[in-house]
Amino acid sequence: MNFQQLRSVREAVRCNFNLTDVAHTLHTSQPGVSRQIRELEQELGIELFVRSGKRLTGLTGPGGHVLPIIERMLRESANLRSAGEEFAAQQRGTLSIAATHSQARYALPEAVQDFRAQFPDVRLHLHQGSPRQIAQMLLDGEADVGIATEALADYPQLLALPSYRWTHSVVAPQGHPVLQAPLTLASLARFSLITYDTGFTGRTRIDAAFTAAGIEADIALAAMDADVIKTYVSLGMGVGIVAGVAYDPERDTALRAVDAGSLFGVNETKLAVRRDSYLRRYVYAFIESFAPTLTPQVVTQALRGARIA
Secondary structure, eight states, rough: HHHHHHHHHHHHHTTTTHHHHHHHTTOOHHHHHHHHHHHHHHHHTTTTEEETTTTTEEEEEHHHHHHHHOOOOOOOHHHHHHHHHHOOOTTTTTEEEOHHHHHIIISHHHHHHHHHHHOOOOEEEEEOOOHHHHOOOHHSOSSEEEEEESGGGGGGTTTEEEEEEEEEEEEEEOOOOOGGOOHHHHHHTTTTTEEEEETTTTTHHHHHHHHTTTTOOEEEESSSHHHHHHHHHTTTTTTEEEGGGGGOOTTTTTTEEOOHHHOOOOOEEEEEETTOOOOOHHHHHHHHHHHOOOOOOHHHHHTTTTTOO
């Protein structure tokens, strides 16, 4: 048994059983991939894949049972490699961060700047996506750290830790009627609303608040990006609901903002890592820079299953 055999099986599943794609991913030939899979099946004494002629069409029952073990072995081999690199080069490596647009645009810059000053030889990769895409990047090993408000706590393979709390703000052009009266769900519902797409930046709390009050909100436009939302608010297309941190009175001079925490509650952004990942020292340093309460000791205890006070 060798790691190339294990990689061939894993990539066959990831590439939807297309061996040509697997060969391209692993930089080898299609016959080589087929041979690696066959040799592993012979060693294990089971068939891992359902076949139609020479084509793979799916996993067998035993294959479905074995696949998580193969994935775990490959992750652990990556952890072992990371552990060796950790001692060989304490200040060098790559840190991949996956975050939603709002986090990347408004919450991350200061932490990234501090991290770059502290670890100038670490290559930093920043990926953006939806919360569920971020979770998948973590699960696939494409990201070391994920940051989002939604979804990350839904995956048992991930450790999602609270990093900071925030509230929404209602934004509108200077002099807009919504800014004159007391802010209520009913007063908001009088206007077309522009806010986040479903699954982004606390949108679930916005929907839940209107539903609980029995009020139907007119969501005229939904976007992933607070800057897009503010642009269309500035054009007079509706009243915006954005993360409070996305409003800057010095930059957004055409708009005014009113805190809407009393309407939509307090949101909690989470920072997530895989529970089985090996975190290098600079990963701990970045986590603490982004969320000072998440010290290396706190994160280590959480990874070991200890309760965070």
